Amino acid sequence: MKAHIKCAPCLLNRGYLEIERASKNQNVRFKAMVELLKLLNREFSPEACPSIIGTKRDRLVRKITGNDDPYRELKHESNVQALKLFPRAQSLVQKHPTSLKRFRAACMVALAGNLIEFDIIGHNFNFNLLEDLFMNVQLGVDDINKIYELLSHSKKVMFLTDNAGEIVFDAILTNEIRNSGVKVIVAVKEKPVLNDATMEDALEVGIQKFADEVITTGTDTLGLILSEASEEFRKKLKECDLIIAKGMANYETLPEEKTNIPIAFLLMAKCDPVALNLGVKKGSAVAKLIMPKTVETPSTLY
Numbered sequence: 001m002k003a004h005i006k007c008a009p010c011l012l013n014r015g016y017l018e019i020e021r022a023s024k025n026q027n028v029r030f031k032a033m034v035e036l037l038k039l040l041n042r043e044f045s046p047e048a049c050p051s052i053i054g055t056k057r058d059r060l061v062r063k064i065t066g067n068d069d070p071y072r073e074l075k076h077e078s079n080v081q082a083l084k085l086f087p088r089a090q091s092l093v094q095k096h097p098t099s100l101k102r103f104r105a106a107c108m109v110a111l112a113g114n115l116i117e118f119d120i121i122g123h124n125f126n127f128n129l130l131e132d133l134f135m136n137v138q139l140g141v142d143d144i145n146k147i148y149e150l151l152s153h154s155k156k157v158m159f160l161t162d163n164a165g166e167i168v169f170d171a172i173l174t175n176e177i178r179n180s181g182v183k184v185i186v187a188v189k190e191k192p193v194l195n196d197a198t199m200e201d202a203l204e205v206g207i208q209k210f211a212d213e214v215i216t217t218g219t220d221t222l223g224l225i226l227s228e229a230s231e232e233f234r235k236k237l238k239e240c241d242l243i244i245a246k247g248m249a250n251y252e253t254l255p256e257e258k259t260n261i262p263i264a265f266l267l268m269a270k271c272d273p274v275a276l277n278l279g280v281k282k283g284s285a286v287a288k289l290i291m292p293k294t295v296e297t298p299s300t301l302y
Contacts, residue, residue: 002047074164075164103151103176107173112169140280150242158242190216224250
């Protein structure tokens with residue numbers, strides 16, 4: 001996805017808030033902000049990808065402040081709060097009598113979890129509201145049945161996670177997929193970036209119990225930039241029949257990559273540029289399946 005003019009204030013504001021989290025030294029903060037402004041001046045253009053700029057921004061902030069994980073406390077608190085809601089979310093999924101209905105319910109839970117996001121202009125998250133949203137998510141794009149049908153033709157799935165806390169609810173979805181006989185590989189970030197889940201978060205919430213394998217992308221990019229991913233990750237990705245990609249950053253970056261693998265995007269459109277790109281209202285949930293032209297689509301999908 002290419003940058004929208006509204007991406008500029010968001011990139012700057014998130015950088016400012018990250019700087020505030022990363023250091024209390026005013027001189028360090030000022031230096032980081034000056035360098036951030038220079039970065040945005042160099043990188044921001046109509047052809048730029050917001051998440052690639054965001055990746056460079058976050059690396060810059062961490063380097064200058066010396067803080068390798070400014071969101072560490074928020075991520076841990078997100079995991080703790082999400083785990084409290086896990087039994088309720090799981091019961092809402094397991095009450096359904098058919099695998100398709102359980103899969104749909106698990107997608108809704110995972111989509112609601114994508115609201116666990118901080119420092120986006122116009123998006124204010126509150127854990128107290130999350131439980132009510134589990135089964136009341138408003139879908140702007142609904143390809144869940146198509147995704148389910150494609151899973152029935154798949155042997156192995158790569159599940160690209162997004163945020164800490166959110167991965168608690170991703171575990172419910174990965175469990176449903178695995179119970180259908182499909183092998184699930186969960187991929188988290190190698191190093192901290194914003195509040196994205198790392199292996200530390202994955203192990204903290206126990207997602208390894210609900211997946212066949214948990215690996216890292218081998219890098220710290222927002223979304224997925226294959227040129228920066230590890231060789232091990234790229235090898236495992238090529239073995240998969242489907243990618244399930246959580247969150248806006250994956251939606252911003254993955255369409256630019258040539259994977260030749262179907263991608264199921266699960267995200268909440270938390271900002272205007274992403275909502276406009278998807279043709280939905282801001283705040284809508286999106287379950288969008290993109291089939292590469294080189295892949296034959298099962299006739300039952302359409």
